[in-house]
Amino acid sequence: GAVVSQHPSWVICKSGTSVKIECRSLDFQATTMFWYRQFPKQSLMLMATSNEGSKATYEQGVEKDKFLINHASLTLSTLTVTSAHPEDSSFYICSANARASNQPQHFGDGTRLSIL
Amino acid sequence: SQQGEEDPQALSIQEGENATMNCSYKTSINNLQWYRQNSGRGLVHLILIRSNEREKHSGRLRVTLDTSKKSSSLLITASRAADTASYFCAPHARAAGNKLTFGGGTRVLVKP
Numbered sequence: 001g002a003v004v005s006q007h008p009s010w011v012i013c014k015s016g017t018s019v020k021i022e023c024r025s026l027d028f029q030a031t032t033m034f035w036y037r038q039f040p041k042q043s044l045m046l047m048a049t050s051n052e053g054s055k056a057t058y059e060q061g062v063e064k065d066k067f068l069i070n071h072a073s074l075t076l077s078t079l080t081v082t083s084a085h086p087e088d089s090s091f092y093i094c095s096a097n098a099r100a101s102n103q104p105q106h107f108g109d110g111t112r113l114s115i116l
Numbered sequence: 117s118q119q120g121e122e123d124p125q126a127l128s129i130q131e132g133e134n135a136t137m138n139c140s141y142k143t144s145i146n147n148l149q150w151y152r153q154n155s156g157r158g159l160v161h162l163i164l165i166r167s168n169e170r171e172k173h174s175g176r177l178r179v180t181l182d183t184s185k186k187s188s189s190l191l192i193t194a195s196r197a198a199d200t201a202s203y204f205c206a207p208h209a210r211a212a213g214n215k216l217t218f219g220g221g222t223r224v225l226v227k228p
Contacts, residue, residue, distance in 0.1 A: 006158070032214050043204070044159070044218045093158050097214045104149055105216060107158035 003027055004096050006108025014116055015086060021079045021111045023050075023094030029074035030096035034105070035067070038091040050077040084115045118143050119217040120188075120205035126223045135192040137222040139205030146210040148181055148188050153202045153221070162190070162203075195226045 003026040011019055023033055031052045036044040048069055049057040056069035066088075068080040077096075081088050091112050095105040120139040129135050139148070147166045151159040163179045165172045165188065172179045178191040188207075192199055202223045206216040 004158075034215065041223075043220045046215065046217050049213075049215060091156075095159070095216075104161035104164050105159075105214070106161070107151075109158045110156070112156070 004094065004106045004108045006094050006111055008111060009109060010112045010114075012114045012116065013084065016083055019081045019084055019113060021081075021092055021094075021113075023077045023079070023096070023108050025075045025096045025098075025106070028096075028098040030077075030098065031074060033071060033077040033094055033096040035069065035077075035079050036093045036095070038093060038110075040091075044093060047079075050079075081113065084113070086115045089113055089115045118145075118207055118209060118212075119219045120148070120207045121219045122203065122205055122222045124222060125220060126225070128225045128227065129195055131195060131197055131226055131228050133195055135195050135199070135224055135226070137190050137203055137224070139188040139190070139207070139219075141186050141188075141205075141207035143186075143209060145183070145207045147208050148179075149206045149208060149216070150177075150179060150188075150190050151204045151206065151218075153204065155201070159204065192224075195224075197226050197228045200224060200226045 005024045007022045033050040035047045047062045050069045050071040052071045058064045071077040093110040095107045120141045123138045149164045150162040153159045165181045176193045181188045202221040204218045204221040
């Protein structure tokens with residue numbers, strides 16, 4: 001079945017550094033990928049839609065200069081958390097669709113980000 | 117896009133029992149999807165049911181959809197400890213493109 005790989009799975013870094021998270025579709029092409037954020041015991045909050053070859057679409061309240069998204073190819077989207085602070089600590093998850101909108105999304109295994 | 121609201125928020129059952137959770141949504145949909153999330157992991161797709169379908173099965177899972185009531189249910193039969201997870205529904209409207217949003221989910225604990 002369709003597989004989405006997310007890397008790294010765990011990051012611990014100092015406040016002020018930037019962190020890049022990669023999301024790859026391994027066996028299909030994804031023109032659209034999605035980035036979510038999840039706090040403990042809460043639901044996934046959609047942050048942005050990553051569009052191949054064009055700018056990402058951010059959800060209301062999400063700072064686009066803080067969370068930089070690049071979708072340079074049909075199999076790779078990256079999320080960069082710039083100048084990370086402790087409040088950015090969270091579980092970040094990406095997903096992708098293979099084709100049409102009536103198909104399920106395939107999720108990566110998430111990245112746990114801890115900012116000290 | 118719209119999100120579904122799952123009910124109950126949490127469910128605790130003994131192994132072998134059935135688990136039922138419900139999802140309600142507000143507007144017309146193209147399909148409704150159910151996902152499972154194990155602790156600390158990503159979501160895994162379970163079943164997609166289209167708006168013109170009323171019931172769908174996959175192994176020990178049974179999903180129903182009532183578009184007149186804007187609700188869906190997920191039944192897990194003969195539950196196992198490995199079914200312990202959070203379960204989310206995602207109603208999908210055609211106008212939303214591929215975008216899905218999620219409610220709070222149902223946390224299911226299956227005790228051995």
